[in-house]
Amino acid sequence: MLSEAENLDNSPGVGAEPERRVRDRGATERAILAAAKSLLVQEGFQNFGINAVARRAGCDKQLIYRYYGGLDGLVEAIGADLGTWVRDRIPEDAGGMFMLTYGDLMERLALLLLDALRNDPLMRRILAWEVSENTEQVRRLSEARSKALALWLDRMRGSLAPPKGVDAAAVNAVVIAAIQHLVLSGAAGGQCAGLSLKTSKDWEKAATALKRLVRGVYG
């Protein structure tokens, strides 16, 4: 019934339009990027598309093509933004870990990573995207995320050498895999392999088990 002519009831007397969009390319670009990230966080990658991002950003999709060269470029911009992830998550007391053993260190890192991922919905979405698709898009994003994680681990680890006789790279990869899947599975379904992952008590159990595993290898 609505003809688009009648839809124009933005009669100037009534509404104090809160945000009057001004002509500012930089601001629009930032708005688009923010909309893309929030959309990815809230809706997941299933419904992540040009139309949805433009709708959320409150602008025309044409601008996404113009400013980012399409969805691919926008995704790449999200990936580039992940570089800031590291800066935001290096605690100041990292120096306090100098005198720890490798086992102490890895235990702390495991728990820190667990918490960091639990509190980072964007990373979770990207992680889930990674294991679900293998397009060029997601490969680039995956690379950025992987690089950020590696950098973070490197900064946190410092110069502590792993013990001899164990393939620390492989063991750590397995531990990280466990952490990532626990977080993903918990966020998605509230459980993993029969272990409930809802309450903070549940997560404490998981963390304890994780600690035990790390301690088991690294002593």
Next chain:
Amino acid sequence: MLSEAENLDNSPGVGAEPERRVRDRGATERAILAAAKSLLVQEGFQNFGINAVARRAGCDKQLIYRYYGGLDGLVEAIGADLGTWVRDRIPEDAGGMFMLTYGDLMERLALLLLDALRNDPLMRRILAWEVSENTEQVRRLSEARSKALALWLDRMRGSLAPPKGVDAAAVNAVVIAAIQHLVLSGAAGGQCAGLSLKTSKDWEKAATALKRLVRGVYG
């Protein structure tokens, strides 16, 4: 990969059409289910829809509504089919594990599960689906998969009791999480947390690390 173009030249003189579709509801139902599973395996859950399944099954989508009540019912049928997963994967020598310690058992189970998942693309797709979406559809499927896994573990474990003093349920969940994420990540991107997961040598490294972790907790 069949284009419908070649299907259009069913000129009666030329081709001996290998499959002449007969009127057989049961066969059609089976064809639809098989098409759904193969579609999920080959394309993933992104493009899993009524149209795609019908196209692959070579029948009208209306039949999917009639026989399965829509996509939801079809997904549920896939879930029901997972019950056969357990039957196919119980080795005959399960009895040979009776005299093992719990650590021996869990190490073997971990490696068996790793291989089983590596060779089961359907399970991988379902697993990735689980951590990516939280709709009713995927929740049902997830439940079926989880139940199948639990049953498998139960059958394999036998009546061996876990050691005291360690939350075996939590530890095993973490180990399973690690296995699942390793397999997902490896299948999707060929690596996980910097650890390459392409060649069988790569997977041996991962398996060794996994063994070490399990051994560390269960002795």
Next chain:
DNA sequence: CCCCGCTGTCACCAATCGGTGAGTAGCGGG
């Protein structure tokens, strides 16, 4: 001043989506 360029909007495109109603085709029982 006018004009050009940049920012933003709108209308439109073909394709595909899930979903439905109506009609066709073939087999089996009278």
Next chain:
DNA sequence: CCCGCTACTCACCGATTGGTGACAGCGGGG
């Protein structure tokens, strides 16, 4: 033989998708 039941197909619906070309409005430089 024919009739009816059932398996099956087709045509169409509105909505949404990614993508493009044309146009409007403001602003700064000649």
